[in-house]
Amino acid sequence: MWKELMRLMGTKVASTTPHNPRSDGQVEHANRVVEDMLRSFVGSNPEDWELWCANVEFTINDTRSDVTGFTLFHLVLGHSPMSQLDLFLQAATGQNSKRKGGEGTAREMTSKFAARLEDACAKLELAQQRQQRNQFDKRHAAKSFQQGDLVRVDAKHLTENIINRESFGKLGPRWHGLLPITERFFSDQQRELRT
Template sequence: MKASTVSCPFDQWGIDIVGPFPMATGQRKFLLVTVDYFSKWVEAEPLAKITKQMVKKFIWQNIICRFGIPRRLISDNGRQFTGKLLEDWCKSYGIEQHFTSVAYPQSNGQAEVANREILRILRARLNHWGGSWVDEVSGVLWAIRTTPKEGTGVTPFHLVYGDEAVVPVEVGVESARIQNYDEDNAERRNMELDLVEEERAKASVRLMAYRQRMKQNYNRRVIPRPFQVGDLVWKKVKPVGDVGKLEAPWAGPFKVIEKLRSGAYYLEDEDGRQLDRPWSANHLQPYRAG
């Protein structure tokens, strides 16, 4: 596992799809999610279906128009994120597209973490209040943005705006800053803004240390399977919905035709057709006939 490097907000975003959920108003059943790799700020939008055109519109509205043009966009190689339309559009803004290895979501770990957090909070809110999942999305995003993250030690809101958001509990119990509110607080606010870069620098150091720990823990747990060019392998089948759970878990054989420095492999099928994307060694097994 490699630890990705990012040292400032809005430079690198992960993007992914969560769902399908139970059908909501407007036939919405999917959630398009993006997360900033530095601040952990999350944006999400419920949609009925997700096409390349909708992904492009989502990136424009939720990333570029709010936070500026990113340097890199990380996704899996799902058809919604690939193809000439999106590739040419990203290139026109100087955005580098990075695709994770097939069936290797750890490469887009921040999006996976955001997905799990969204699902956990959604489930908790629906169990408590009921209602439609679509109506809870804004509240879920608010909870994520105002909760300190282990990697940075602070909230996404703080790293984006330089101060903490006033949350409902503060109004109810009148926290110190509510009680001592000063209408003419321009001096204090300017000081906070001056400290934003310092806070981000501290978060960057904490983030690098956290990622290094995660990398070491992962590498201790995972035993790599080295393959050589010419080896025959099984590849893991990624389940798709309930139907996918009934399919055989491995497919093949496939031949290894190229080994990448990252530990991923390019494969070709029995007819000599190369698969579109590299596969992680964690999702391959040596092929044994019979």
């Protein structure tokens, strides 16, 4: 049934493996965004991370994309729902709390939706072209550090005696430092960071 449904919808189904950027790069990026947002919400109390999931979801869906210029809510629903802050500001300023109903006729609403979607798709295509042009340069930019420079170190490369992973779990700090570079062996490699 699923194969036939995917065929009728024109969807190409491909098997994937975890952490494979060619197959699920968008999902991995989205998961990283959610993880980073949860990390910022939970702070030093990572055990109650699930209490923040609804806030993270709303925030992601109500964040304007730099590429498209729209929020996900706006593209899917045609408008952004009112947040708690919107309701508070409305009450504080004494504005009428009733929202204006609809955008006119269904035909107008559909045409506005199609125009927004077309605009978003065009902006996404331009952004992809820009990203492809800049991809190589970003990955191969020379970074030179000198002895005494302060750097942050990815926490996954640190030993347990430097950072206690058990107290934070997956939502612990991603970076550690600032740590000084104490010695250089080769012009392009650094070694031994001390706390």
